[in-house]
Amino acid sequence: MSKKIGRNDLCYCGSQKKYKNCHASFDDKITSFKIQGHEVPTREIIKTPEQIDGIRESGKVNIAVLDHVEQNLKVGMTTEDIDQLVYQKTIELGGIPATLNYEGFPKSVCTSINNQVCHGIPSEKVHLLDGDIINVDVSTIYKGYFSDSSRMYCIGNVSEENKRLVEVVKESIAKGLEQVKPWGFLGDMGQAIHEHALKNGYTVVQDIGGHGVGIHFHEEPWVSFVSKSGTEMLMVPGMIFTIEPMINQGTDEIFVDEENNWTVYTEDGKFSAQQEIMVLITDDGYEILAY
Ligand code: MF3
Ligand code: CO
Numbered sequence: 001m002s003k004k005i006g007r008n009d010l011c012y013c014g015s016q017k018k019y020k021n022c023h024a025s026f027d028d029k030i031t032s033f034k035i036q037g038h039e040v041p042t043r044e045i046i047k048t049p050e051q052i053d054g055i056r057e058s059g060k061v062n063i064a065v066l067d068h069v070e071q072n073l074k075v076g077m078t079t080e081d082i083d084q085l086v087y088q089k090t091i092e093l094g095g096i097p098a099t100l101n102y103e104g105f106p107k108s109v110c111t112s113i114n115n116q117v118c119h120g121i122p123s124e125k126v127h128l129l130d131g132d133i134i135n136v137d138v139s140t141i142y143k144g145y146f147s148d149s150s151r152m153y154c155i156g157n158v159s160e161e162n163k164r165l166v167e168v169v170k171e172s173i174a175k176g177l178e179q180v181k182p183w184g185f186l187g188d189m190g191q192a193i194h195e196h197a198l199k200n201g202y203t204v205v206q207d208i209g210g211h212g213v214g215i216h217f218h219e220e221p222w223v224s225f226v227s228k229s230g231t232e233m234l235m236v237p238g239m240i241f242t243i244e245p246m247i248n249q250g251t252d253e254i255f256v257d258e259e260n261n262w263t264v265y266t267e268d269g270k271f272s273a274q275q276e277i278m279v280l281i282t283d284d285g286y287e288i289l290a291y
Contacts, residue, residue, distance in 0.1 A: 005019050006019065007019055007020035007024060008020065011023050011024075012043075013048060013049075014048065014050075026237075029183075030234065030236060033183075033234050038185070038233075038234050039221075039232060039233045039234065040233065040234045040236070041220075041221070041233060041234065041236050041239055042220070044215075044219075044220075045212055045219065045220055045221065045236075045239055046236055046237075046238035046239055047214055047215075047238045047239070047240055047280075048238075051145070051214060051215065052238070052240070052280060054142075054143055054144070054145040054214075055145045055146070055147065055213075055214040055240060055280075055289060056280075056289055057142055057143065057145065058095070058140055058141070058142035058143070058145040058146060058147040058214075058290075059147040059149070059278055059289035059290035061090065061093045061094070061095045061140045061142045061147065062138055062139065062140045062147040062148065062149055062278075062290045063149070063290055063291065064089065064093060065086055065089045065090050065093070065095075065138050065140065066136065066138050066149065066150075066151055066291075068085060068086075068089040069082055069085050069086060069089075069109075069136055069138070070151070070153070072085055073128070073153055073155070074128070075128055075129070075130050075155055075156045076127055076128065077127065077128055078122075078123065078124050078125070078126055078127050078128070079111040079113075079120070079121075079122040079123055079126045079128070079134075080122050080123055080124040080126075082109060082111050082122055082136060083107045083108050083109055083111070083122035086108045086109040086136075086138055087100075087108040087109075090108065090138075090140055093142075094142065094143075095140040095141060095142040096140070096141040096142075097109065097138075097139070097140065097141075098139035098140055098141050098146055098147075098148070098217050099137075099139055102217060105119075105121075105262060106121060107121055107122045108122075109122060109136060109137060109138050110135070110136075110137035110150070111126075111134060111135070111136055111137075112134065112135040112137070112263070112264075112272075112274070113126070113128075113132050113133070113134045113135075114132055114133060114134075114271050114272075115265055115266045115269050115270065115271055115272065116135075116263055116264065116265055116272070117205060117208070117246050117248070117254050117264040117265060117266060117272040117274070118135070118137065118208060118246060118263075118264050118274060119262045119263050119264055120135075120263050121260055121262055121263060128155045129155065129156075130155060130156030130157055131155065131156055131157055131158055131159065131162075132154075132155040132156075132158070133152060133153070133154055133155070133158060133162050133165070133166055133271060133273060134152070134153050134155060135150050135151070135152050135153075135273065135274045135275075136150060136151055136153065137149075137150035137274075137276060138150065139217065145214060145215070146213050146214055146215070146216060146217050147213065147214075147278055147289065147290045148213050148217070148242055148276065148278055148290065149242070149276045149277055149278050149290035149291050150244065150274060150275060150276035151275060151291070152166045152169060152170070152273050152274065152275050154166060161249075162271055164200070165202065165247065165249055165271055165272075165273045166273050168196065168197060168200045168202060168247060168273075169245065169247050169273040169274060169275045170275060171196060172192075172193045172196040172197055172245055172247065173193070173243055173245070173275055173277060175192045175193060175195075175196045176189040176190070176192050176193040176225075176243055176245070177189070177243070177279075177286065178192060179191075179192045179229075180235065180243075180279060180281070180285070180286045181235065181281075181284075181285050181286065182235055182236060182237050182281050182282070182283065182284070182285075183234065183235065183236070184234075184235050185229070185230055185231060185232050185233065185234060185235065186221065186223055186224070186227060186231075186232035186233045186235060186241075187224075187227035187228050187229050187230060187231035187232035188229045188230065189243065190223070190224050190225050190226060190227030190228070190232065191227060191228050191229040192229075193225045193243075193245050194225060194226045194227075197245070197247045202247050202248060202249060203247070203248045203250070203251060203252035204225050204226050204245055204246065204247055204248070204252060205225075205245075205246035205247075205248060205252055205254060205272070206224070206226050206252055207254065208246060208254075208264065209222050209223045209224045209225060209244075210222075210223030210225070210241055210242035210243055210244045210276070211223060211241060211242055212239070212240065212241045213240060213241065213242055213278060214240045221233045221241065223241050223242065223243070223244075225243075225244075225245035225246075235281045236281060237281050237282055237283050238280075238281065239280070239281045240278065240279065240280045240281075240289065241278070241279065242276050242277065242278050242279075243276070243277050243279060244274060244275070244276030244277070245274065245275075246272055246273075246274045247272065247273055247274070248266050248270060248271075248272045249266075249270040249271050249272070250266060250268040250269075250270030251266065251267050251268045251270070253266070253267035253268070254266060254267060255267055277290065277291045278290040278291075
């Protein structure tokens, strides 16, 4: 049981200031959105400065691991080779791959090729072929803090059609970011991403979304990329979540591999591309913590 904080009590954030001179007006602002019927973050979703510093450091490791993969990618290598690169670099930098043994996931990274939407499992049987497009999704635990981001790569000579898909994913993230600011809504970002994909003749996967991240691998809120402006959770300084739309050339319908129970494929076999960034809402905009 906890007592409601008094306005003259010390603030919960650890500033040693009185609540009324610290987070009271911030909390009142959130409450006013709630009264208007909006979904608002709980205090757990809003990170403290100390947590943000830790998560930022974790993000730096995640970025360095992806940079390392990027420098070593080549036609003919296997996705198992990518797994080794991720495992070794993460350990070298003092981290732990967050996917390894996560709910039974057997590898240190997700590698999703062509018609695979996400959660591809690295294998020594899968070689990167000329013309493939691949998503490499890395997540790290560093000093107890979680980070998560993914990049899309074109292997060798990729067709104009498939290159365009990869381009549009990158563009859609940029369009979404234009809508990321404190006191806006996650739906503002989701709609911008969805519209950009649709405008280019693509669809956006509805059933898999982004997520809060930092203290745990997957936290509230769940983040949709087919949402509507003015809906979904209020964005508040201190929130950290991923933006990771999966964009399909054909139908948005997907299915999960029945053998491994992880890998997600497009229903029609057409290609899918994804990019994932991790963002912090700041007092005047956002900071990208991993990409
Ligand atoms: N990085 C993926 C995500 O964005 C991780 C999925 S969990 C896994 O959430 F076990 F499949 F790796
Ligand atoms: Co993620």
